[in-house]
Amino acid sequence: GENVEQHPSTLSVQEGDSAVIKCTYSDSASNYFPWYKQELGKRPQLIIDIRSNVGEKKDQRIAVTLNKTAKHFSLHITETQPEDSAVYFCAASEGGADGLTFGKGTHLIIQP
C-alpha cells in the first residue's frame, strides 16, 4: 500500500518568513495530494490540494508543488502569520475506493 513520509516533524520560523514542508510518497499510482491544517483541539481542515496533472497550485499565501517523477510534493507558506501555527498533514490517494494515506504531521510554530 501507499506510504507517505513527511518532514520535518517540527518547524519553527519567524513571523513573516516562509515555511516549507515536504512529503514523499511510494505509490506511483497516487494522483491526489491534499494538505490539511489542524489547530489545537480541532478537526483537520483542507487548505489546498493538487491532482497529478498539475505541477503547482497557489491560493493566496499558500502553494503546493508536485514532482511526480521524484514522487514528492511540498507545501509552501509565505509571509507567515501567528494564525498559521498548527499541525499540517500531507496525504496521498489513488482515488476511487482508496482512502487517504497521511503523513505523520508537521508542527509549525510561528515565532513573533
Place this chain on the structure above:
Amino acid sequence: EAQVTQNPRYLITVTGKKLTVTCSQNMNHEYMSWYRQDPGLGLRQIYYSMNVEVTDKGDVPEGYKVSRKEKRNFPLILESPSPNQTSLYFCATRSAKVVYQETQYFGPGTRLLVL
C-alpha cells in the same frame, strides 16, 4: 449547512465495556471512513464504506467493527475496548461519484480514554 457530526465528543470507559461512537452526515456522501489519531503517528484509517452495506478494512481495523445500514450514518463499535484504543477518533466523508478523489470532510472528533 454541510455537517459531519460525532457523538459522544468525549468518553471515559473501562476495559471490556462495549461502546459505540456515532457519525452522521447531511451531505449525501457515499464514502465514509473512520480514522484514529495518535501522537507521532498521524491519522490512520480504521474502516471505510463506499456505500450502504459496503464496508472494508483500513490500515488498523483490529478491535473495531462498523456498520452502514443508512447512507447518512456510519457508527464505530468497540466490542471490548482495551487501553491501546485510547485515542482521538475522526469520522470523515466525501462524495464517491467521480473518478478522482474529492474533498474529504472530517467530523469534530471523539476523544476516548479506556481505563
